[in-house]
Amino acid sequence: MKKVTLLIPVYNEEAMLPTLYQRLIELINRNGTYAWEILFINDGSSDRTLDVIRQLRQTDSRVNFVNLSRNFGKEIAMLAGFDYTTGDCCVVMDADLQDPPELVDRMLQYWEEGYDDIYAKRRNRGEESWMRRRLSLAFYSILQKMSRIDILPNVGDFRLLDRRCVLTLRHLREQERYTKGLFCWIGYRKKSIEFDRGDRLAGHSSWSFFKLLNLAIEGITSSSTAPLRIATVCGILCSISSFIYAIYFLIKTIIYGDQAVGFPTLIVVILFLGGIQLFSLGVIGEYIGRIFKETKRRPAYIASDYNEKKLGYDE
Template identity: 85%
Template sequence: MKKVTLLIPVHNEEATLSMLYGRLLDLTNRHSNYEWEILFINDGSSDHTLDLIRQLRQTDKRVNYVNLSRNFGKEIAMLAGFDYTTGDCCVIMDADLQDPPELVDKMLQYWEEGYDDIYAKRRNRGDESWLRRRLSLAFYGILQKMSRIDILPNVGDFRLLDRRCVIALRHMREHERYTKGLFCWIGYNKKGIEFDRGDRLAGQSSWGFFKLLNLAIEGITSSTTSPLRIATICGMLFATTSFFYALYFLVKTILYGDQTAGFPTLIVVILFLGGVQLFSLGIIGEYVGRIFKETKGRPAYLASDYNENKLGYEE
């Protein structure tokens, strides 16, 4: 009997856990030909999320959990899930029920047909604001143009991964992670399923503007070095322009005499070039900072406790 792991990172999701578990029970009952594991990764929740998971564990031994020692972020929580999952395939989903568990039925069907990575592509983005939706689409467009791999637009973490995909992702231990890019990087046989993303049923999303901005920066710096190339090209362009501009003033001075340049123009040029330099240094600093973090050799996460069952499988 094949085993399916439902991998669910949670952070302060006490309001949705009971509804989520009910929907998951319906899913597992529809597919009794599989052995099921429901693996919660508690990412440093400050509410009663962990207590509720432990209660579920007492009544349903298919429920496993890993409690991280603090909030490491969703990207690291998914890495912890890859380390501890025991299934022949792994379905990653959020706990807020915006990603419908019923879509797993079709994912399993495609998995049995031989696909390794069955991802859910959103036809719409639920209750997101117009500005957030436009910024998200713009980010995917920029990343697609910068990266050498195909970045799937409007695709989140909701997907089914075959065991060999999970093992490949386990080997990628970088701390500054953009898992959506890693899903594309590993390749394998992919299949997309379109769906309409629902609204959040309860609780508040922890993904504010600055967290999303940080994720966007992680996505670009983790997936491509194009910003460094852009900074180099801009430097060469401005240096060349300045050289010819200096030649222009030299010839003009020789032919027509020395004339006093406009002070506002001089200030604007200095401020503009200074801004370009600081921007370029910031780009370099982003990459250097990531190198610094990786050289420390710290573990990506620490788990304070997990249930007594042996978790994880041999590679």
């Protein structure tokens, strides 16, 4: 009997867990030909999320959990899930039920047909505001043009991964992760399923504007070195423009003589060049910061509990 792991990172989802569990049980009962594991990754929740998971574990042995020692972020929580999953395939999904568990039935059908990565593509983005929706689409467009791999637009983390995909992702241990890009980078045989994303039933999203902005920066710097090339091109263009302006100023001085004019132009040019330099230094700093974090070789996360077992640092 093949085993399916439902991998669910959670952070302060106390209110959603009972409803989520009931929907998952309905999914499991519809697919009795598989063995099932529900694996929660508690990402340092500050509410009673862990207590609720422990209660579910006491009544259902199919429920497993990993409790991280603090909030490491969803990207790292998914890596922890890949490390602990035991299924022949793994379904990554959120706890807020905006991604419907009923879609897993179709994912399993395509998996049996031989697909390795069956991902859910959103026809609409649920309760998102117009501004956030437009910014998201713009980000995917920019990332697609900068990256050498095919970045899938309107595709989140909701997907079914064959075990060989999971084993491959385990080997990718970078600290600053953009998992949506890694899903595309590893390749394998993919299949899309379109769906309408629902609204959150309870609680509120922990993804603020600044967290999404940080994720966007991680996505660009993780998937492409194009920003470094853009900084280089800007430097070359500024140098050429400065040289042309110097030639123009020299010819003008020879023809009309030296006049004490152009002070505003001088200030504008200085500010412009200074801005380009600061921008370039910022881009370089982003990549140097990533190198700094990787060279420390710290573990990506620390798990303090796995089900009822206390974990030490080395585990």
